[in-house]
Amino acid sequence: MGPLTVAGAGLVGSLLALYLAQRGHAVQLLDRRPDLRLRQRSEGRSINLALSDRGWRALEGVGIADDIRQVSIPLYRRVMHDRQGQLTGQPYGAAEQAIYSVNRDQLNRTLLDLLEERPSVQLRFGQQLQRLDLAGRTLHLRDVATGQEHAEPYTELFGADGAFSSVRGAMQRTDRYNYSQDYLEYGYKELTIEAGPDASWALEKNALHIWPRGQYLMIALPNLDGSFNATLFFPYEGPTSFAALPDAAAVTAFFAAEFADAVPLMPRLAEEFFANPTGSLVTVRCFPWHTAGVLLLGDAAHAIVPFYGQGMNVGFEDCTVLDGLLDAHGDADWPAVMAEFEQQRKPNADAMADLALYNFVEMRDRVGDPRFLLQKRIENKIAALHPTRWVPLYTRVTFSHLPYAEAWAAGQRQDAVMAQLMPHIQTEADFNGPAVQARLAEELARAGV
Amino acid sequence: MGPLTVAGAGLVGSLLALYLAQRGHAVQLLDRRPDLRLRQRSEGRSINLALSDRGWRALEGVGIADDIRQVSIPLYRRVMHDRQGQLTGQPYGAAEQAIYSVNRDQLNRTLLDLLEERPSVQLRFGQQLQRLDLAGRTLHLRDVATGQEHAEPYTELFGADGAFSSVRGAMQRTDRYNYSQDYLEYGYKELTIEAGPDASWALEKNALHIWPRGQYLMIALPNLDGSFNATLFFPYEGPTSFAALPDAAAVTAFFAAEFADAVPLMPRLAEEFFANPTGSLVTVRCFPWHTAGVLLLGDAAHAIVPFYGQGMNVGFEDCTVLDGLLDAHGDADWPAVMAEFEQQRKPNADAMADLALYNFVEMRDRVGDPRFLLQKRIENKIAALHPTRWVPLYTRVTFSHLPYAEAWAAGQRQDAVMAQLMPHIQTEADFNGPAVQARLAEELARAGV
CATH class of the missing domain: 3.30.70 (Alpha-Beta Plaits)
Structure with missing residues (x-):
């Protein structure tokens, strides 16, 4: 048996390779680009990403969360700037809850450094996937430096090669492939x-x-x-x-x-x-995510817009979920693991794609609206009164490990309640009136919140 | 100026070439396949299509409707067969309204014969579009018989090359191209x-x-x-x-x-x-439909499932609409014509795609349901009482030239009315009761039907 092959040495591909190596597999990690660690740090643009609970758990699973925490900055709230420079703050969650700003390049470098320490992992940069023969389980690779092309077999292939995935490109050409960009x-x-x-x-x-x-x-x-x-x-x-x-x-x-x-x-x-x-800004949806010997993960399976700060987190959670399925099925039954991964993960990736588009409207438009900010404060009051029944949508998405599809469904039920309640609330004080409280109780019961 | 180029000598491409030739343009019609008229009639499978009012109008526009009518069979009603072989009939519309069964090959042969009679039209079969250079307005064609490849420029290119369009394939590789299959x-x-x-x-x-x-x-x-x-x-x-x-x-x-x-x-x-x-069975949606010098039509722009019998009709109506826009803008301003075609036609093609999926459920499931058949009879009674206000959805789609998007919106309003009304109707006779009639009047007013 040859090594497992991961296509794409970006964040998700690198983390996946760490997980697979930790399980005792030989792994090769291929990337079309040169090793980004060879670049000067001043080259290229700096990109920051938001890391939240799902991402942290995935990093903890390979023991590197503490290293990353050293180079991240916790963000406890949103601060809105109006045209006059007036500021309005809105906490993301409870006092200690934060999302973390991390530098994409630095995170990727750290993951590659950790991979390099593992003898069972081979890093192969400058290898462009020219063609993928799914039936023959063969990669046709072009060495970017020499221009030489050659074919090599693979045993299992993980496509973590991003929104414009070449691995997915080969799957798209099979019959009955559902795809949208x-x-x-x-x-x-x-x-x-x-x-x-x-x-x-x-x-x-x-x-x-x-x-x-x-x-x-x-x-x-x-x-x-x-x-x-x-x-x-x-x-x-x-x-x-x-x-x-x-x-x-x-x-x-x-x-x-x-x-x-x-x-x-x-x-x-x-x-x-x-x-x-x-x-x-693209949303990519596709199905299936696997075919014999090939599985898509990360942006290759589900590229989303960045407005919920979950793009990296959903991809990292893919790694946690896959690791859990390997625990359940063992490390040899790849067909069962890939099929179950796809079944479990696809509805959650779809929900996260919808949430990211929903948050685009919210961030662009609604967070500057006093009525919306009032609604958020009312929701915080409801959450304080009913902490187990009313968990804010943002909290479920960002500070929990609830499947995204369940978070989204719960959020939609809460939106329906707020749509009934807000016409009766003009100020924060109105919330405490008996009529509003009675209506809240009724709506909560009706919505099954 | 070279000739106009139409890619795809199927039904829509051939009809479009006739329209363009009728307007005085030199036209070349390219197809990857050999001329289907050289095949024995016994070869290949026979496929029937349903031709309805939109398709007929498009054929009338080039003066060939009468020829086709000779080889078509009018179908005045649906006949449902249950498991015991019991039959139930349901007229498609008024007594004289019918859809027409036509043989796809025969229709295509007739269109090609008519094109061959026109000296300004060049038919070029066995020409495979290997690559399309949009920026350089150049076709890279492979002659299937000789295997020879060569490049040639085009002035305007019409992609009528079907659900798996090569022309669209080139547009898909441009930035920010929206696409789903x-x-x-x-x-x-x-x-x-x-x-x-x-x-x-x-x-x-x-x-x-x-x-x-x-x-x-x-x-x-x-x-x-x-x-x-x-x-x-x-x-x-x-x-x-x-x-x-x-x-x-x-x-x-x-x-x-x-x-x-x-x-x-x-x-x-x-x-x-x-x-x-x-x-x-695929639904293809994409946008835009045009770029400088290129326009998609027919299945290349909007492949739909066959359950409303509109696949050919929507493609033929594309030709009527384009012809009307050339009347309005003149035959030289292609950028304006292509841009307006896309704006006008895209919402209608999307509506027709939705309608075809909706009718799948209706044909598969609901036409065997006695409650649904009762509802259809009640709708016919409403239509008889309010002939100008209540035109059945099927009639609007099949026997009118109303834009599909308007037909679909009206159908959804009617569905909402019937959802309110049917719980109060157990038999046809119930319809005449004063309570149901009062509710009908109220619902019609409320729905703005």
Whole structure:
């Protein structure tokens, strides 16, 4: 038996390889790109991701959570910036609950360093999957450095090669393959909020910052060096869009009007705006995720938009789930493990894709709405009164291990209750009135919350 | 200026080429396959399609409706066959309204013959589109007979090359292309109901026959020679499925139990069941349909499942709509014509895709349900009472030129009315009671029907 093959040495592929190696398998990890650890740290753009409970559990499973915690920054709340620079805070959960800002490159480097320490793992960079022969279980690889092509067999193949997966590409060409790719009419642009004096943070450090503006938004997550990575999510076309900002003067004027409090912290704004690419935002759904000897995981199986901060977490949770199934079925019955993985995981990935699109509207639009902020405060009161019955949706998604599909269904039941309740509430004090309390009890019973 | 290029010499591509030639354009029609007119008529399977008002109008637009009418068979009603061979009829519309059974090959041959008569049209078979360079407006064609490849420029390209379109394949590889392909978990198998003595029809000739069986169904459409083409729509997997009928004995026993009245008319049943391929049922949605110099039409833009009998009609209506836009914009402003075609047509194609999936459930399941048949009779009574306000959904789709999206929206409003009304109706006579009539008036007003 040859080694297990993992395609894609990104975050999910690397973590999966660690899990498989920990179980005693020989593993080879293939990637089309060069080893990112050979790059200068200054090269390329810095990207921050939000790590939350599902991701942490996956890291704990291979004993590396503590290492990563050293280089992450806890974010305890959202801070909304209005056009006048007024700030409004909203905690993510209970006092000690946080999501964590981590640098994507640094996390990936750490995972690769850990893989390199394991003799049973072979890292093979610069190997492009030209063609995948599913029936013959053969990889046709091209060595990027030499241009040489060769074929080699595989035993089991894990496609963790991202939203534009080559492994999935081969599966798509089989009969009756369900597939969709849906793009938002929004792109994103990464920008830098510079560190203050002595590498201090010019905005509140332990928060995710949001500039909600109705039809678009900017967010920022902190880095260890005092800077923040900001991301503008913005329409491609239309009166307020990338297409409508053709030059530095237009960009500067637009930011001065819309993000006035951030502009003094963004001295390289116009330069970065045109030097950095505009990223697109895609949701990929497909089915099946497995065929004989091949399983898709991570973005290859379920790319989602970034608005719930769960993209990496859902992929990492894939690794935890797979590890659990190997515990249950043993490490030899791959057909059973792959089939059950797909059955368990597909509805949860679909729910997470829906949640991410739902949160796009919420972050862009609703978090700037006083009625919505009032509703969130009322929901917090309900949660305080009924802590076991009313767990906020964000908490279920971010700070629990409940399957995403169950979290989403519970969230929809809560939305229905709030839609009945909010017309009777104008201020926080109204919540305590007997009529509202009676209605709440009735709605909770009716919704089965 | 070179000729206009149409990719795909199937039904929609051929009809489109006729329309463009009629407007005075030089046209070349490319197809990967050989000219189907060179095949013996006995080769290949016979496939029948349902032609209805939208399709007829498109044929009238190039003056060939009368020719086709000669070789078509009007079907005035559905005839449902239950397990005991009991028949129940249901008219499609008013007395003179019918859908028409036509032979796909014969229709395609007629269109190609008409194209051949036109000196401005060049038919080029055996030309496979290997690669499409959208930026360079260049086709890379492979001559199937010689294996030779060559490149040639195009001015405007119309992709009418079907559900697995190569033209769309090139567009899919551009950034931010929205695409989905969704397969039903059902396949179809074509079978033959033989002609009776002296080429007579062994079942009612002017009807579409349906054997609804809850989780699957068989249908049959008449041919001119007295036979019927039957199609079984059946699950791929499960207790009652293709997978569960592994041999002739199993097929024969299953048909004897489920389609007893048809079996004596199907002497080649078991042989055909294993000789004929199992077809899959896909819905393809994509957007955009056009890019500079390229427009998708027909199944290439919107492949749908066959359960509303509209697949060919929606493609033919594409030709009528495009012709109308050329009347409006002139024959030189292709960017405006293509952009408006896509805007007008996309919502209607999406609605038709939804309708076809909706009718799958209706044909498979509901037409065998006495409550549903009662509802249909009540709807006919409402339509008789309120002929301008209550046009049945099937009539709007099949016997009108109303945009599909409007037909579908009206149908959903009617469904909402019937959902309120039917709990109060146990027999046809109940409809005339004052309480039901009052409720009907109220529901009609509320639904804005």
